[in-house]
Amino acid sequence: MASRIGVYVCHCGTNIAGRVDSSGVARFAAGLKNVAVARDYKFMCSDPGQDLIIKDIKEMGLTRVVVASCSPRLHEKTFQKACQRGGLNPFLFQMTCIREHCSWVVADPVEATAKARNLVAAAVSRVNHHDELYSRVETVHPDVVVVGGGIAGIQAALDIAKSGHKVHLVERSPSIGGHMTQFDKTFPTLDCAACISTPKMVAVAQEPNINLMTMSEVVEVKGYVGNYSLKIKTSPRYVNQDLCTGCGLCMEKCPKSVPSEFEEGIGLRKAIHRNSPQSVPNTPVIDPATCIYLVKGKCGACQKNCPSQAIDFTQKESFLDLQAGTIVLATGFxxxxxxxxxxxxxxxxxxxxxxxxxxxxxxxxxxxxxxxxxxxxxxxxxxxxxxxxxxxxxxxxxxxxxxxxxxxxxxxxxxxxxxxxxxxxxxxxxxxxxxxxxxxxxxxxxxxxxxxxxxxxxxxxxxxxxxxxxxxxxxxxxxxxxxxxxxxxxxxxxxxxxxxxARADAGEVARVFGISQGQDGFFLEEHPKLGPVSTATDGIFLAGTCQGPKDIPDAVAHASGGAGQALSLAARGLVSISPTVSWINPDICIGCKMCIGLCAYSAIEFDERRKVSVINEAMCKGCGSCAGHCPSGAAQVRHFNEKQIFAEMEGLLGPAPPAPLPVPPPAAATATGATRAV
Amino acid sequence: MPELNVMQEAQSAPTPDAGFEPAIVAFVCNWCTYTAADLAGTARMVQSPNVRLIRMMCTGMVDPKYIIKALLDGADAVLISGCHPGDCHYINGNYKARRRVKLLAEILPRFGIDKRRLKLTWVGASEGNEFAATVNRFAAEIKDLGPIDTRRLRVR
Incomplete structure (x- = not known):
């Protein structure tokens, strides 16, 4: 059965219509193969715009929908949901961008309109070959990992912990508090920084839902939204946190003084040190690079003088595996x-x-x-x-x-x-x-x-x-x-x-977590305005200055935002996962195993009985490395398969477009339409 | 086949046509270059309308047959653009694209297609200006190169 396609061309106020003849593009679309209806409308993303689609699906029996408007990165989900409300599978929809890639960047209106026609033709040609797909629903692990214990990380951890979810707060340095603990007063109110930050630090230490891990770094992240597994490396502190009372005698007795990083080089610290008595945890740490015992094997003044025998030079680097549903990055600046x-x-x-x-x-x-x-x-x-x-x-x-x-x-x-x-x-x-x-x-x-x-x-x-x-x-x-x-x-x-x-090692951190950096080196948010805390990787959120320079109130607000986003996933407990993953057609696969070596996620296994490669859909991310290489064409990414790409290309490069249908008489309704029987 | 040699000669001595508007297909990855294209649009960076984007999830899924199909279907050139090396959203898909494009570029001239008609670039998500510059530069290059010969051979 031929598909019945509805095409909707947006004006976006004057953003598109100011350069592209949206009505003309709609009339052109109405003449394309299988198009049952083509309309243009002022704002397709608005409620009446979406209702147009829903109404047409129901009344005209549309089986495919194309929207030509802004970037699919902005509103693809909006329209997919509209299709769903109309009773159409959301993957029987194709969006094409005639704003960011056309009306905003092509200077000449005639050229812009011609390009828009091409893009619409490509989308119409492609959507014919779309298949119904169904999202997978996965459970979300209730725990959240917060990386970085500055004021943003603290705020995020406390917000999440308050909801009853468990938080693993991973901090690289010996104590939490970050840059804020170095400040004396804060602008513009001149509150003392310690007076407002130390209660929060103590709250972290006392919160039963927070597992505070200092001297720790995330070295590996595997999995996907809802089901991340992280490897945490903990460096030795050389002081047993359970035994230490924080009396500070060791620091008095330590004979070795070096410039202090916390004092920005203008003060001294001992080889065994802590930032201040208010540090959380207030257990000192031995710096292995300057400690005489750890460098030369003799001294041990701290060990001799410690009243609680907390000094332990035998501590070694350790690794821990954690499971979490979502991750908040608050790695600072x-x-x-x-x-x-x-x-x-x-x-x-x-x-x-x-x-x-x-x-x-x-x-x-x-x-x-x-x-x-x-x-x-x-x-x-x-x-x-x-x-x-x-x-x-x-x-x-x-x-x-x-x-x-x-x-x-x-x-x-x-x-x-x-x-x-x-x-x-x-x-x-x-x-x-x-x-x-x-x-x-x-x-x-x-x-x-x-x-x-x-x-x-x-x-x-x-x-x-x-x-x-x-x-x-x-x-x-x-x-x-x-x-x-x-x-x-x-x-x-x-x-x-x-x-x-941006942190000197921001690039490395971005790689571990699979997120991007902006040109300035800070982590890139999903959208500069509407997605300032989420990243392109589902389930990983940003908090504070790792996303860009911020003052304390902004960092705290941003962190609460990141925490809220992480929490909404954790609280719901379910996440729907895109079905646009690879599939290997067993009737075509020749069992060459080429794809198995290419897969970066080890998501392909070989079925010895049938002698074919098989995708593990839970592990596949849909990158298409297999599909790009498969010599027999058996491996295909759903929603990006060969037929669909070929059709899109044919539309894009198709023969000279037919003349647009004549202008319809002005309609009384806000939407103009041109219909054609298929 | 003697036709191939004829085509190669035609390629090596292009006759730039002042009114020639090339059709360029760009396969761009969703995470970096498509995002950069959005950014270039938001910043209203004027670009040549000759380059038309096909959104892929990753350059690693661009099968060489897509490129060949585009060139045979009348595209004067193909641009492939993804994340910078090391930045791939899918760990290393862009490296796979790089290998395929390199091999394909070696084969194309044997079929009478100038290898300058295939280009691979890295444009990161925040590099809107770089995207616009790449598009304009490539469109100008192809305008100089003239129309692809496969256009003449197309069956309409």
């Missing part, structure tokens, strides 16, 4: 090393700090006990803050890091507050971006505190004095672009607001 911007003298002049170093200088448990002092112990009388170091810079990172303006304002206030109002503070900025709740108000308040704002990216920081006032100072040389003249500002201290960047 790195701070750019400003050494690359040699003009600012970081690493050369001791009084040039990064923003994060200044946070530690400010922090009550930091190396100076929260006093803003220079290396000579005296408070700086003048400070320059250079914004956008590495950010908004084509040579480094093109994007805006989104937090620097605000934390610079916070520093302005803190310097005025701690050093005194006599201290001069100069901000070198490009634009002030104070977009959040209460941010603009905070900007105004800091302006009123007498802070100077100089618009322009400084050329350099130098110690070469030109006048007596510049002697012994760091001179920031730049241009005040508002006044149109060069400035030389001598200061005691310079703070660089360095860019937030």
């Amino acid at each position: 790195d701070i750019m090393d400003p050494t690359a911007l040699s003009q600012y003298g970081f690493g050369r002049y001791p009084e040039v700090y990064t923003g994060l170093q200044f946070e530690r200088l400010n922090n009550a448990v930091g190396p100076t006990g929260g006093k803003i002092v220079m290396k000579n112990g005296k408070p700086p009388q003048s400070v320059a803050i250079i914004h956008c170091v590495g950010s908004r810079d084509k040579k480094h990172f093109e994007y805006c890091s989104r937090v620097c303006c605000m934390y610079a304002l916070k520093y302005d206030h803190l310097i005025k507050d701690k050093v005194g109002h006599g201290a001069q503070v100069y901000n070198f900025y490009i634009d002030m971006r104070c977009f959040g709740k209460g941010y603009e108000e905070f900007y105004r308040r800091v302006q009123e505190e007498g802070v100077a704002f100089i618009r322009g990216r400084p050329a350099e920081v130098t110690d070469q004095a030109q006048t007596p006032e510049e002697e012994g100072k760091l001179v920031v040389v730049g241009e005040d672009t508002l006044l149109g003249r060069t400035v030389r500002v001598p200061v005691d201290m310079v703070i660089l607001c360095t860019a937030m960047k």
Whole structure:
């Protein structure tokens, strides 16, 4: 029986119709083989648009549907569901994109319309060969894995755990809390970072539904949405967490001091160390690279002095397998090393700090006990803050890091507050971006505190004095672009607001989890606007700054979003899995086993009795490696089989299109239609 | 077959036609290049209308016979584009495509088809600008190369 196809061409307001003659394309489609009805409509994705399809399926007995509108990545599901509501199998539908790939990118309306006709002809030709397919329903493992224990990971883990689902929180470093634990105050409210983050950290430790794994990394991910199995590598801490009381005696007795990573290199730590007494867990960790016992085999001062015999030098790396239904990635960001911007003298002049170093200088448990002092112990009388170091810079990172303006304002206030109002503070900025709740108000308040704002990216920081006032100072040389003249500002201290960047190993993490990175290196979300927390891989969600620079409120909101998405899968307990997987026709298969070696998922087995290869549909992801290679043509991907692709190509390259049917008399209804008996 | 040699000569000395609008079929993977094409569209990056996309799930499922069929059916060129090496959504499908395209490109000239008519590129999901540039560059190349000879041989 010939199919009866309904073709629907969308105007998308003027997005498509502004360039493509949508009505003309519909009239053209009405003349194509097997097309029973072709209509055009203002917004096909709207309720009345979808109702058109449903009504036609029911009243005209359509057996196939084609929609020409936006990208199928946006609305394919919408229309598949509409077909389903009309009683048609959703796979008897084909969508073709005449917006992103046509009306928006072809300048000439005639050419755009011609291309749209070609694309519609291809879709009509293809849909003739579509088969009914049925999605598989699988159970979703109720547990969720959250990777990364910064504020985003903590928020996601707590949100999920509250619902009663078990969460495995995997953190690479010895304790959770992430970058937020390094901060002293938070903008714009000036709450103390520790006061708001430590209760959350403690809540994680006390939550029975959270299995906290520190010193741990995910090294392997297998499976698919609902049924992931992960391999977790746990590095040795050399301190038994069950025995340790967190008294800290070991750290007092340890003879080895090295620069602390947590203090951003401006403070020291011992070989056995922890970030702060508030760390969760507060068990110290021995750094095997600097511990004298682990390097040279003697010392053991910590072991001798530990009152609870918790030191255990025999600990080894261990591996654990976990099952989970969904995964939330909250792996955070790195701070750019400003050494690359040699003009600012970081690493050369001791009084040039990064923003994060200044946070530690400010922090009550930091190396100076929260006093803003220079290396000579005296408070700086003048400070320059250079914004956008590495950010908004084509040579480094093109994007805006989104937090620097605000934390610079916070520093302005803190310097005025701690050093005194006599201290001069100069901000070198490009634009002030104070977009959040209460941010603009905070900007105004800091302006009123007498802070100077100089618009322009400084050329350099130098110690070469030109006048007596510049002697012994760091001179920031730049241009005040508002006044149109060069400035030389001598200061005691310079703070660089360095860019937030993707983690150095983000590429490796993306590979392990099978997700993509954007051009900026951060993980790529499914859709920049409507799918900011999901990824192209079902069941893997993003939380916080691993997706892009964010401040704390945005990271927390994003994390709650990711948690919500993971939870909706976990709570439902069922997920429908696309049936578009491979199938090997046993009547054609010659048993050459070529496909078995090609399959990246080991989803093909050989049936010795029948001497044919067989697909395991639960493991097949539908990549079509087998179908692309099968010498006999037995392996085919459902919904992407040879007949369908050939037909699509024939439509795309078909003979010169027939002349469109004459314009129908204007219809009273909102939709215009052209029908033809088949 | 002497016809083959004739065709090869015709290929080696193309006569660029000013009004020639090539038809180019592009097999692009759903995860990277199709997404990049969407991005290029959203960013309104003007592209040559000669390139028409066929969405595949992965370049690894592009059977060489699809390419041959396209070229015989009147496509002046075929573009295959997927994820960058190492970024394949299906682990390594793009490597399989690379092998097949390389072999096919060696065989095509024996049938009188210039191997410049087959191109494989990697365009990642975030590279909308790269996609638009690839399309425009390839369309210009094929315009210079002139129409494919199989067009003449087509049975209408």
